[in-house]
Amino acid sequence: MTDQTKSSTPAKPPFWRDPDKRALVFQGVFLLLVVVVLFTLIRNTMLNLEARGISSGFGFLETSTGFKIAETLIPYDESSSFFTAFLVGLLNTIKVSVIGVFLATILGFIMGVARLSKNWLVARLSAVYVDTLRNIPLLLQLFFWYFAVLRPLKNPKQADNFFDIIFLSNRGLYGPKPIFEDGSGLILFALIAAIVGIIVLRIWAKKRMENTGERFPVFYTSLGLIIGLPLLALIGTGFPVSWDIPELKGFNFRGGMVMTPEFSALVFALSIYTSSFIAEIVRAGIMSVDKGQTEAAYSLGLKPSWTTRLVIIPQAMRVIIPPLTSQYLNLTKNSSLAAAIAYPDLVSIFAGTALNQTGQAVEIMGMTLAVYLFLSLTISSLMNWYNASKALVER
Amino acid sequence: MTTQKYPVGQHPNLPPPNNTVGVLFWLKENMFNGVLNSILTLFSFYVIITLLPPLLKWAIIYADWTGDSKDACTKDGACWVFIRVWFDQLLYGRYPSDSIWRINLSYVIAIVAAIPLFFSAVPKKIKLVLAAFLLVVYPIICFYLYYGGGFGLEVVETPRWGGLFLTLVIAVSGIVLSLPLGILLALGRRSNMPVIKSFCVVFIEFWRGIPLITVLFMASVMFPLFVPESLSPDKLLRVLVGVILFSSAYMAEVVRGGLQAIPKGQYEAAAALGLNYPKSMILIILPQALKMVIPGIVNTFIGLFKDTTLVLIIGLFDLLGMAQLAATNPNWLGFTVEGYVFAAVGFFVFCFSMSSYSQHLERVLNTGHRN
Amino acid sequence: MTESNQRELSDEIVIRINQMHKWYGEFHVLKDINLEVTKGERIVICGPSGSGKSTMIRCINRLEEHQQGQIIVNGTELTNDVKNIEEVRREVGMCFQHFNLFPHLTILENLTLAPMWVRKVPKSEAEATAMHYLERVKIPDQANKYPGQLSGGQQQRVAIARSLCMKPEIMLFDEPTSALDPEMIAEVLDVMTTLAEEGMTMLCVTHEMGFAKKVADRVIFMDAGQVIEQNTPTEFFENPQNERTQLFLSQILGH
Amino acid sequence: MTESNQRELSDEIVIRINQMHKWYGEFHVLKDINLEVTKGERIVICGPSGSGKSTMIRCINRLEEHQQGQIIVNGTELTNDVKNIEEVRREVGMCFQHFNLFPHLTILENLTLAPMWVRKVPKSEAEATAMHYLERVKIPDQANKYPGQLSGGQQQRVAIARSLCMKPEIMLFDEPTSALDPEMIAEVLDVMTTLAEEGMTMLCVTHEMGFAKKVADRVIFMDAGQVIEQNTPTEFFENPQNERTQLFLSQILGH
Amino acid sequence: GATLDSIKEKGFIQCGVSQGLPGFSNADEKGNWTGLDVDFCRTTAAAIFGDADAVKYTPLSAKERFTALQSGEIDMLSRNTTWTQSRDTSMGINFAGVTYYDGQGFMVRKDLGVTSALELDGASLCTNQGTTTELNMADYFSQHGMTFEPVVFEKSDEVVAAYDAGRCDVYSTDASGLAAQRTKLAEPEAHIVLPEIISKEPLGPAVAHGDDQFFDIVKWSIFVTVEAEEMGLNSSNIKAAAANKDAAPAVKRFVGAEGSLGENLGLEADWAVNVISQVGNYGEIWERNVAPLELPRGLNNLWSKGGIMYAPPLR
């Protein structure tokens, strides 16, 4: 038998019939094509820029902008650099996204659960909510919230006044802003202590339950701690906090904290629109958990509330997380519609005003896209990581 | 309680006891069982009662319906005269009114050709022919009808396209053309050739990671920077290309889901029968995968349909853009809300019917595995 | 037929069902059910598909609600009262056709969850009990795996152990073997037989007639929502009274 | 044991496997396989789960790639050469455990697809052939149904007919009956027996020992990636040489 | 140059205009564009093709306009754009002249009782994104030690809507723009324009770097309209003047009967006749477009009449 064997490795066919080699050649050609196309695009852009004498490079980032921005999270004025303006826009984008995601999640979960409610009326209402909001374009909703809600609001002189500290007008919602004076460090300390305390409490309560089976009202105790401790510190140090209360001076309120109509409309529209999608995701997630799971839990004697918490939610979350991630991504990207209603987000400030003042479209759009890609990849990798850690183990 | 005894096994079916059926019982079971539920029910009633009557008053009872100028709007409610006067523009943009029949004709053709696709009694062959017509021949007819030129049709430049018509043009061509691209990308992403695979991954993740308005901005004003000067296609065309690339990335992910759901055995059976890669894809895998993801495709389409409103930011006037334009006409100031409501209803009708259809399909596809 | 399962029964009644009726909407699914189960009794329920077997035993731990008549379990009457329901469910264990293990928890966690939350047993004790029952069902080595990693037979045995961990007075089984491959059926029936021999009160819906003959004190035959016949296995199989029973037996044994 | 299947075999060798090895990653799944199959020979392959039976027959039509040694089918060596692979696949039909019919095509379309696209047979002719084979497997009346509408046994018979429509020289079967209910197993084995009696070269992985005894010319026993024993069925069942074979036979026949 | 060649090849000029500013560039229901800025697209088309209608319009937001011009998406930008040094140089564009001398102003509601911009400390200002307005406001307010809240929209229609809805106290843009946008307010009479003009805003068409010949053509098709007004030539008498063999030498040069003005630009000899006969002289353009807004001619009058509109000699 051995003498029949010419070689122990199979003979080699000509390369065009060998799938491995064919694949190599194909990929080589494809790669070449991609490189050529990319190269041509870049070369063209360079040539075009040069031919038209448009300045290029990132030098502009250091020059001062000369324009003002209404809402900033970091110090910024006309003499700040374009890079600072970029950061201002980026932070504003992150701000609306984070708040929007937070609200959309809460609202979405409520609506999703409501749609499964045994209460017929509640289920119907939430179905109407979901079906209406997800079938109307976001931009339209944005305009609606901005213009329809702005109009009926009064001007600052006739602002709706709540206890002389909160004012609602067409300039936004003004409220008092805490100013921490000397000794307020203790309050921060108390807050940290409360958080540490809660963590310790949770661990202790879990241990105790494991050891004795007794349960401890962790949630309410935590709530008490996080409010009570700083409050105690506040009283103990004799209220070293003063409030900057908004006051009507001239045209507008001065001082205090403000939620502008632009910000509110954007957050409103984004979170309501997204919540209608999240509601559907949550509903599908809960429905994906087999009825048998509930029955098994009931027949073991678990109460409905425990069943939901220990059996249904953990299983539903696995189904919910992946589509929820894409909704978070969508919300973040959709926050770029801010430009339409004057909220100074990244696209509005940087890819808008700054682009126009400098004329350096390529650099600015490049940076903007890079930021969005970075945000998207961050969110999705966080969620993927979470998801992988919770994946069901199967055979 | 009846204590009447029946012989063993002869117990008749009795109606359920009174306290477990009827309207009152239903109300109690579904709306007022327990304190919490009763509160929720009352709260819901409150919501309905505060929202509905004012809405009805505004939209119907105190609304103006007849007339042809702003002066006809005398009542407190909505002025639907505004919509009536601008109706053609909202639907067709600035398309010349004596040519609107061209657009309507294309709608009629589409509807006539598409209806048989929804009846299972129609033979598969005819369906295939119709689908091929709709996907290949029909777009050409449409382009000719819309743009004109030659054979006696007057040219209508794309800047005059607008309203719902433009919305449909962008959304439909976006979805139809992004499907093949999406399929290629999905296949590429599942390929075991590293170069192809990474290209597809990067391509898909790139387009999914950036906001559509930046894409539209680049397509509408930056595009000529990237290409040689000689290349300068129409703005609408460039926007379409942007939209197609954008939605193809989403489409790719939808199709990939379908491909993943095809059991390995199907690939193996195809291979064992001697079908090569392209043949087994076209004949075996894709038909199954695509059928499975029709709901996903419809959902992508709905998303795209709504996203077309963003073109108003770059100066194309879709349905919403037209509504805004009409509301800023000096002769018709003050009817912004009517314009928005009309646009909202328009979008809602389209999107809601499509999403109901896709949910219906989902149910059919889920349960219909055995035929 | 072996007579091994003819034995003295206590006369303490743990389940009493009294003229019980149930409707699904307009559909009269259970009709005038009367049943008394004494402590330690082993009852097998059989009957054609759709006859209401599952519905009946699900009424016993109030997974379904009955509309007329009484069900009294261990002295507690099942009404709308949540407290009663909880009490009964603590005392009654149930195994389902599709096991219904919690897929996101390990086997051990599946077994300790209810004792810790419902009976407030400390974790270490709950785990000891869990391991004990896992040994009883012969799979202690799988304790840290997830349900998805076990075979069907193993999963069903875990499900039985999970119920047992609650130390129930009564066990209900709803076709525990009908979703299993033949080799696995044997494993599960083995466990159930051991349980029966130890004196657990059991109500078991099953078509495994071998099991019925071997362990049941009483076989109940249901059809169209009614109890048609009940008897000792010997009598039931050898000498069925009702013609519907005869028909059913001829079908099921001839198969 | 019947001797009905002892008959003259041609000495034309259609499959030659020569010192063949295969790895999955680091895992050595097939070790030094040597096998010669003559035209018309019927071979049954058995062995414990995971022993590499499926992998071996899947290597024969290159659904899996081997890394060392030679496989020559009908004079064509299986290498990376696409042309050779296509040639071999045209000559070798295969039936899978889960049938793998194409659910979006009717039975008739399932049967005509490959002849039309691979062998470029005109449609009318392909349909005639298809109907012929559907009659052979006794379900011509199902031609216009979809696979989802047939029972498992019917589906498997369609799968066999689908392979036959390509007029293969050799048929491979990978546990064709193990996903079927007992009643359906008989239908499928019937068809396979007829096929065997008509002189088709067959390699069949199966645990149906009755079938093996009735039709096989040779039984091959595999364990841990190796061919442990091969012999005529009579010898194999009555007088197994290797102790692993004995153990396996005792398990499978005792079951 | 390249731009001119591609224009000639296409047969029309792609002209970037605003998305709707009455008097400057505004489209009617049918999509026909009118306005001062539009007319200067038309003068260029008349000069090159002898046909003022050989223009296609691209409506652009302020934010898009320079990118569109840089990229070649449009051939010329005639969109109430302020000529500034940095735009002229680093953005790679050339301003071809000034068609309207403007300055930034403020509009407020009458009932606010404000009479001067110096009383605007702390006010909210609505304006358009991507304009010199944003920069001027910042300068002006900090110069006078005042603060303000900018509310900056992408499209001017949205600015008007937000101002009308009461989001801002002040609407700031070029004075001409204020007059134009005021017509879009629900009650135009309820608003006043404050007297302060805080900046110089010379508005005019721009072209991209790289084609001097086209640049010259755009530039001189503006100048001929001013020169024509000064010479008393207008759309109704220009044809007669061209036919008149005994006209003054300057007129003869103007209509191309003498000299080589057209040839210098690479155009037909009668290019200026086409411009004036089809579009009109500057005065006519003004009367047609700007006068209805009730804006005074002011600086935009001829130098000989107290303004600063002044065309270099055509010789």
Ligand SMILES: Nc1ncnc2c1ncn2[C@@H]1O[C@H](COP(=O)(O)OP(=O)(O)OP(=O)(O)O)[C@@H](O)[C@H]1O
């Ligand atoms: N939730 C429900 N709503 C309405 N009808 C139901 C419901 N559950 C069961 N039924 C009906 O009640 C009848 C009895 O069902 P049940 O499941 O108790 O039968 P079974 O004897 O257990 O049958 P099987 O042997 O098939 O499990 C059947 O006709 C069934 O269709």
Ligand SMILES: Nc1ncnc2c1ncn2[C@@H]1O[C@H](COP(=O)(O)OP(=O)(O)OP(=O)(O)O)[C@@H](O)[C@H]1O
């Ligand atoms: N794609 C694969 N990658 C890695 N290992 C594999 C793969 N396919 C099979 N194996 C392993 O190779 C071994 C042989 O598998 P094979 O399917 O050939 O066994 P078998 O004899 O057919 O078993 P069975 O009777 O269960 O079908 C098994 O241990 C299996 O786990």
Ligand SMILES: [Mg+2]
């Ligand atoms: Mg049942």
Ligand SMILES: [Mg+2]
């Ligand atoms: Mg196998």
